[in-house]
Amino acid sequence: MLHYGASHYHSDEMNTPDYCASQIVRDCTRSGISVEEFAQSKIILSFLDEGFDPDGIEPLTRMLSQSHPGRFMVLFNAHVNADQLPYPAHCCTTWLINRSEYKLDQLDYNFDLALDRKFLCLLRRPTLNRAYLARFFLDHIGLHTVRMSFGSGQPCGDQYRDIVGVDLPLLVDGVLTDRVQEFDISNTQFHSCLFNIAAETSSQTEYCGNTSQWRSVFLTEKTWKAIMQRQILIWYGVPGLVEHVRSLGFDTFDDILDHQYDTILDEAQRHQSVFDQISQLNDRYSLADCQTLRQQLRPRLEANFKKLLEYLRTNRRQVFNAILEFDSYST
Numbered sequence: 172m173l174h175y176g177a178s179h180y181h182s183d184e185m186n187t188p189d190y191c192a193s194q195i196v197r198d199c200t201r202s203g204i205s206v207e208e209f210a211q212s213k214i215i216l217s218f219l220d221e222g223f224d225p226d227g228i229e230p231l232t233r234m235l236s237q238s239h240p241g242r243f244m245v246l247f248n249a250h251v252n253a254d255q256l257p258y259p260a261h262c263c264t265t266w267l268i269n270r271s272e273y274k275l276d277q278l279d280y281n282f283d284l285a286l287d288r289k290f291l292c293l294l295r296r297p298t299l300n301r302a303y304l305a306r307f308f309l310d311h312i313g314l315h316t317v318r319m320s321f322g323s324g325q326p327c328g329d330q331y332r333d334i335v336g337v338d339l340p341l342l343v344d345g346v347l348t349d350r351v352q353e354f355d356i357s358n359t360q361f362h363s364c365l366f367n368i369a370a371e372t373s374s375q376t377e378y379c380g381n382t383s384q385w386r387s388v389f390l391t392e393k394t395w396k397a398i399m400q401r402q403i404l405i406w407y408g409v410p411g412l413v414e415h416v417r418s419l420g421f422d423t424f425d426d427i428l429d430h431q432y433d434t435i436l437d438e439a440q441r442h443q444s445v446f447d448q449i450s451q452l453n454d455r456y457s458l459a460d461c462q463t464l465r466q467q468l469r470p471r472l473e474a475n476f477k478k479l480l481e482y483l484r485t486n487r488r489q490v491f492n493a494i495l496e497f498d499s500y501s502t
Contacts, residue, residue: 180194185227185231188234191231191234195209215494218246218248222248223247225247244260244493248267248390250264266490268483280362282401284363286465287458288363289461290318290453291400293320294322295323299330305321311450323343356400373389373412387409404416406433422475
């Protein structure tokens with residue numbers, strides 16, 4: 172059995188089986204595996220580190236359905252109904268909790284730490300939608316109330332500066348230069364905010380260069396870090412994201428927040444609903460109120476963290492069991 176990590180595929184390029192076949196040959200060559208060995212093996216096709224959905228990988232699965240009928244399985248991170256697919260598949264939308272950089276057993280969170288901002292909004296990678304979110308915060312909330320970054324991970328073009336309205340990048344702790352710094356959850360300045368606006372990677376309309384962004388519900392470190400930091404989440408992403416987080420057993424604080432934006436299909440209208448929710452929270456709670464609210468919600472915030480730890484302990488076992496079951500019953 173071969174484990175094929177396929178997260179390097181790009182859906183806009185992967186539009187024909189011929190491209191997929193050529194990519195497989197290149198990957199086999201790099202890995203020292205013969206094409207004949209690949210052809211004779213069962214294949215575990217892993218998209219656990221990225222948010223591909225079945226439509227995005229259809230050319231690849233169509234090719235494997237012909238070359239490996241009953242002998243390949245797909246591991247998804249994006250939220251998909253694996254039972255409805257014409258090939259074996261397993262979906263693990265909480266997989267990115269398992270990033271080794273997190274070191275959750277070493278995370279020391281202090282509920283007595285004084286809050287100095289109401290909102291945290293970290294926008295490392297610049298996109299147009301995130302630029303509009305940053306502009307909203309600058310125009311209507313203010314940096315005295317939000318701890319925000321924009322474009323700390325890569326250069327920002329003039330199009331982003333023109334939308335945000337200030338020189339870029341906006342930095343909290345400097346330009347990020349490595350993965351460990353990017354995933355640093357021990358930095359207490361990120362703990363001193365109550366609400367976390369998670370601009371998730373998925374988008375209905377955006378492109379990164381010539382490659383479309385993920386279109387499906389895809390939970391990344393943006394969601395999991397907020398839970399690790401015991402914060403209340405507001406999501407800036409695709410429809411249905413909040414409902415899926417809720418279905419995983421996490422508290423989405425529906426008595427505090429109005430997540431009606433999660434059901435709005437039009438992207439512009441949904442973004443405006445998120446902006447309205449942030450404004451209402453800003454008007455409703457002073458910084459002192461946020462401090463009090465965090466103490467009141469402490470048991471629920473801790474329960475979310477414990478739920479996250481449960482997935483940390485069980486994700487790998489569930490994926491491993493799914494692979495074992497596939498290996499036992501596939502033809």
